[in-house]
Amino acid sequence: MIDHFASVAQKRPALGVELQIALNLIPAHTWYAIPSGALTFLNGRASDYLGLSKDHPLRRGIDTAAAWDSHIPLLHPDDHDETRRVWSTCLRTERAGEVSFRVRSTEGSYRWFLSRAEPVRASDGTLLYWIGINLDIEERQQAEFYLAEGQRIAHMGSWAFSASGFDYWSPELFRIHGLDPSGKAPTINEYVALLHPEDRAFVLEEIDKMFACGRAFDFTKRIVRPDGQIRQVRCVGTAATDGGSLRFVGTGIDVTEQEQLTEELRRSESGLRDTEKELREVLDFAPQLIAVLGRNRDRLYANRGALEYLNIDLDEWRQRDVSAEIHPDDAERWRIHAERALSSGSAYELELRVRKGDGTYRWFLTRYNPVRDDKGQIVRWYVACTDIDDRKRAEERLQRENAALREEIDETSMFEEIVGTSPALQTVISRISKVAPTDSTVLITGETGTGKELVARAIHRRSHRTSRAFVSINCATIPRDLIASELFGYEKGAFTGAAQRRLGRFELADGGTIFLDEVGELSMETQVALLRVLQERELQRVGGGQSITVDVRVIAATNRDLGAAVTNGTFRQDLFYRLNVFPIDVPPLRERKNDVLMLVEYFVQRYASRLGKSFRSIDKNTLELLRAYSWPGNIRELQNIVERSVILSSGDVFCVDESWLSKETIPPVPKVELSGDLKSGAIPPSEREIIEAALAEARGRVWGPSGAAAKLRIPPSTLDHRIKALRIDKKQFKYH
Secondary structure: OHHHHHHHHHHOHHHHHHHHHHHHHOOOEEEEEOOOOOEEEEOHHHHHHHOOOOOOHHHHOOOOOEOHHHHHHHEOHHHHHHHHHHHHHHHHHOOOEEEEEEEEOOOOOEEEEEEEEEEEEOOOOOEEEEEEEEEEOHHHHHHHHHHHHHHHHHOEEEEEEEOOEEEEEOHHHHHHOOOOOOOOOOOHHHHHHHEOHHHHHHHHHHHHHHHHHOOOEEEEEEEEOOOOOEEEEEEEEEEEEEOOEEEEEEEEEEOHHHHHHHHHHHHHHHHHHHHHHHHHHHHHHOOOEEEEEOOOOOEEEEOHHHHHHHOOOHHHHHHOOHHHOEOHHHHHHHHHHHHHHHHHOOOEEEEEEEEOOOOOEEEEEEEEEEEEOOOOOEEEEEEEEEEOHHHHHHHHHHHHHHHHHHHHHHHHOOOOOOOOOOHHHHHHHHHHHHHOOOOOOEEEEOOOOOOHHHHHHHHHHOOOOOOOOEEEEEOOOOOOOOHHHHHHEEOOOOOOOOOOOEEOHHHHOOOOEEEEEOHHHOOHHHHHHHHHHHHHOEEOOEOOOOOEEOOOEEEEEEOOOHHHHHHHOOOOHHHHHHHOOEEEEOOOHHHOHHHHHHHHHHHHHHHHHHHOOOOOEEOHHHHHHHHHOOOOOHHHHHHHHHHHHHHHOOOOEEOOOHHHHHHHOOOOOOOOOOOHHHHHOOOOHHHHHHHHHHHHHOOOOOOOOOOHHHHHOOOHHHHHHHHHHHOOOHHHHOOO
16 A cells, blocks of 8 residues: 555655545554655644644645754653664664654643654665654553552562563562563573572472463562572462463562561460460459550450440440540540650650540549550550549649638738848758759758748749649647548548548648648657658558558658657657758747848738838837847747737837837846856856756756746747757756
C-alpha cells in the first residue's frame, strides 16, 4: 500500500490528497516528511493536539522544508537528546526507527508517545519520504511507573522464567539481590551462585518439581548479596503457556524483617502463654483498676476489679467507648493528654472521675505507661487507676477550710507579716529564708507570744508547698486521749462514737505542711507514733491496720526546754533529734526594743482602721513607756495593750495608760551583770538562793504550771537562761 501511494505521488501529485485523507482517518498522530527529514504533513489529531491553526501549512501538506530539529522544542527537555539521536540514525541509515518521548499539548501539559518512523521507497529503492505514527502511551507509562514504585515500596520484584533460564527481572528484583538494575537477567548458574549454600539443593529441587508438574509454587529461600548480606526472599509463581512452551511468571519478595519478627515471636510465644495466665491472675487481685491497650489504644484486657467497678464483662468493655466511662468535665482534659502521649510515646498521669456501674463517679489517679520492644516501638499501653476519691474530697474540704482559715487569719492573726528590723529579728528572717526552700524539719523555740506560728507560716509560704495545705494544731489544747485520733485520724468503729472514718491532720496536710504547736505537751504514746511518721513517712489511723504514706513537712514549736524534758524523761530523745533538725529561736520582745515603735504603729493602724478611727501621732511619753517596759507577754501582750488603747482613745493622739503596764508587769528576777566574778562562779547569793528555792519546791522542774518559772512568775525561757548562766544543776533538786 505504501509503495502504491509512493508511485501515485510521483506520477500524479494531486493524489497526495488521498494519502492525507487516509492518514487523517487513522486514530493516532500521523505524519510524513521528505527524505531530508523536513516535516510535510501532520494529520488532524496531531495538529489539534499541538494547537495548529486550520490553515497551517502542515495541516495542508505543503512542503515547508522545516527540519525535524525545528520541532524539538515541542518535546520535553529531558527527551531532546534521545529523540535527536534516534532520528539522526534513521536519516543516516534510511532505516525505520522508534523512540518514546513526551510532547507538549496546546494546554502546556505533556503526554507520552511511542513514535515509529518508516521510510517509503521507490521500486528502485530510492527513498521518497518518511511516514510516521505517534501512539499515545501515557496510561501505559503511568501504569509502569506506579508498578515500579509499588514494587520498590513493597520490596517486591517480578520475573519470568522458562526452561532456558530467566527471561525477565524487574529493577526491584535486581535491588533485592544487591545487583545493578541496568544489567541483564541472570543465567541459571548466576542465579544459583546468589543462593545461600544451604538452600541451593532445595531451590533446584523446587525448580525441577515446578517444570515436572507445571504447578504454582510458594517457598522462601535465603540469598547472599555480593556485599555478604544474607536476605530472606519469598518466591511466588504460577505457570503460563506461551506458544505451547511452559514458562513461569511470579514475584520475589524481601521478607527478611518479617521472618526475623516471626522467629522472635515464635521463641517468645511459648513463654508468653505461660506467663500471661499468671499475670492476669496477679492483676485480678490488684486493688487498682488495670487495663491493657494496644499500640493504638485498642482495648485488649481489663482486670477483674475494673470490670466489677464498671459492672460489665470483658467483651462489652472491649466494644465500649471511653466517653461512657469518663466524667464529661474531665473528657477534654483526658483527650488532650492522650493525644499528646500517643504522638510522643511518653508516659503520663492525670486525675479524673470514672463512672461506676451504678452511675456514680469516683476520683482516680490514672497512670498510662507505654511498653516498648527491643527496637523502641510501642507494643502496649498499661493503665492503672488508683482510687483517690477520699483524698480528693478531703482536699476539697480542706481547701474550703483553708480559705476560711486564711480569711480568719487576715482578720484576727497577730500580724500578717513579720514586722521589725532589729538584728535579732533579722537573724530569724535569714534562717527562715535558708530553710524554707528545703523539706527539712524545723523546731521553733521561744517564749509564749513571740510569734512562733507566724514563723512557721512564713516558712510554708516561701516553700514549694505554698499552694498546698498548711494545717496547724495546738497539742496542748487537745486532751491526751484524743490527740492521736486528731493527728492520725481513725477508722469507723475504732472507739465509741466513731460512726465513720475520719482523716487526721497529717493526711489533710499531705503534700503541704503541718505545724505542731506546743509539741512538748505530747504524751509518750503519741510521741512514738509521731516518731514513726517522721522516720517512715507513713502512719496508721486509730483502729486501722493499713499503713498510709504521707508527704508532709513538719514544723514544731514549743516554749518548753525540750532538752530538760529529755533529761527528766518526759520527752523522747530520739524524737527530739528528729524535730531539732533546723532550730530557730524566736527572740522575746525585750531583746527587740528597736522594733517596738514599728510594731506599735502597725497595730495602731490595724485596729484604728477596723474601728473607723484615725490617729495623727503617738504620744511621746507613751513611746518611752513602751520601750522601757520588759514585755513578759511579748508581742501578744503588746497587741492587746494597743487594741485596748485604740478602743478607749478619743482624740487624734494615741496614748497608753501607764497603769495598764504596771498592773500587768511581772517583776523579773534581778539581773546579774556578766562580770569576771560571775564567770568564775562568784554569784550574788540573793538570785541563786531565789532560783534554787523555787527549783527545790518544784523538784527541779522549770516548765509547766507547777514549775519553778510559774512560782517565780517569769517566763520559763528566761529562767532557763539564768540557770545556765548561774551554772545551777537542776538535777540535784529532782528528788529533794
